[in-house]
Amino acid sequence: MDTSTEFAMVDVPPGRVTLSDRRTQRSWAVDLAPYRLAAFPVTQAQYAQVTGERPSTAQGELLPVEGVSWLDAVRFCNALSLREGLAPAYRLHDDAAGVEWDRSTDGYRLPAEAEWEHACRAGTTEARYGRLDDIAWHRGNARDRPHEVGGRQPNAWGLYDTLGNVWEW
Template identity: 30%
Template sequence: MKKISILFMLLISFIFVGCGSSSDSNHDYKLSSLEIIGGTLDKEFNPDRKKYTVYVDIQAETLSLNGSPLNPEYNVHGLFNNKNVYEFFGENGEGFNSVVEHTVYVDNNENEKKGMYLFEFRLKYEDYKIEVIKVKSGTTSEENGNLTVENDYYIGKYEVTQQLWYNVMKNNKNGVSAEPSQNVYDLSENYPVDSVTWYETLVFLNRLSILEGYNPVYEINGEFNPDKWGDIPKSRNIEWDEVVVNGNRNGYRLLTDIEWEYAARGGKDGLPTKSAGSDDIDEVAWYNGNSGNTTHPVGEKLPNELGIYDMCGNIWEITFDWYISVYRSDRGGGYNYSGSYCIFPGKGNKEPYATESCLGMRLAR
C-alpha cells in the first residue's frame, strides 16, 4: 500500500432559513459572528450574508460551526462528519452532485429547539481544478494535415494527473486501482497517471462527470452510473466495446482520434510544425532521448499554439477510436519511446483491456 497525503476539498454551502414557530422574527436568523472549526470560509464573514461556503479537508474528522445570531437568546451550532457524507455520495452514484440536507439546530439557553437551520452540501474539486481549453471547429491547412472538426470542444490543458485519478477512482465499485501508476508516484507533484486501460478511462470519465455535476456521456447496458457496470473487464468484452456515446450530454469523455490530432496541430490556425507546437521535439516533449526513462510532471515543456501541454511525449494518450478491429488508438508518444513517435502523426495502439507504464489519458468535454 502506497502512503499518500492528499488534500481533497469538500465544498459546503449552507443557507440559513427559519423553521421555528411563528413568533420567531427574521433577525433571529442573522448572525453577528460565525466560527468554523475544521474548515475555511470562502469569503470574510458578513452579518448580512445568508449563504456561506466552507472548504473542508476530506481527511478531517469533523466540521463544526458556532454562530451567534443578532438575537442573543439563541446560539447556532452544528457538527458534520465528513466520512459519513462522503460515503453517502459514494454509495449513491448519481448522488455525487445532488444536494443533501443536514439540520443544524438553533437552541435557546434551556436547549429547547426553537427552529433549525439547514446545511446544503455539494461535492466539488476545488483543490484540483480541471483546466480546459476551448478548441474551435474548422480545418487545418493542407501543410498541417488538412483535418476537419465540425464542432467546438474542450480539451484538458494537461494530461490527467495521478492526484485527479486517485480522487475520482478511490472507492470505485469496478475493481479499478486508484493508484495504478508504475512510474514516479507522487500526488503532490502533478505527475500524469499511467498504466490505465481504455475500459478504465470510461469509468473514470463518467465518475468525474457525476462528481462535477455534468451529465455522463458513456452508457453501458442502459446505465450511465459506472457503479452499475460491474467489474472492469480483464479481456475483450463486447458490452464494453459497444459502449453508447451520448453526444448530446455535457460530461467528460475521451477525444476522438481526429480531435486529438486537430488540437495537437494547433487547430484551424496552427502552424505546420513537426511536433505539437515546435519543430524541435526537445522543446515540447519527453521521450527516450531526454526523459531519463520516467514520466515528468505535466506542463514542464512548452505548450502548442492553443496552450495545451505535453500533447507529444511523456505518456501516450488514449483516444476513443478503434485503431483496427482489436486495438484502440493511442497518440503522441511516450517517455520511453523514440522521438519519432513525437512527430506527427505519432500513432500507437493497445487492446482496450491492456496497458503499459507509458499509457495515460487526456480528457475532453
C-alpha cells in the first residue's frame, strides 16, 4: 500500500452520532450527510510535497505529520485543493476574524467533530471498533514514538489510525 504521496479517499455514509460535553454533562445527536475522508492520516511525505515544509519532530516519510497547528492544517487543505485544481474550502482573514469555511466549494477540508466521531466508529455504537492493540498505537504498545500510518487494522469503512498514533487537537 503506497501511502507516501497519494490521498486515498473513503466515502463515509450518512448517519447520526451522539456528541457529549463531559464538563456540562450534556449530550446531543447530530445527523450527517455523506462525506469523504482520507483513508490514512497525512504523512510527512505528503505534507512536505504539498507545503514544502517538514515540521514534525519524529522523522519518517510514512510517519503521520505532527507538530502542526489547526491553522497549519487549514492552510494544508487549501494548498492541496489548489494543487488539485479545486476551490479552497477556507477563507483566511488578515484581521481577527480568523478562518471561515466556505461550504459551497469542492476543496479539501478538516472533518467536523461529529464527522470525525462518526468516521471513527464506522457504524458501531462502541468507543472502539476492535481490540485496542489490534486497531491503535497507544501508550501501552507504541514504545513512546509514532509509527508509520496504516500499521494497524482499519475500521469497517477502511479508515486507518482513527485512534492513537499521534495526539489529535
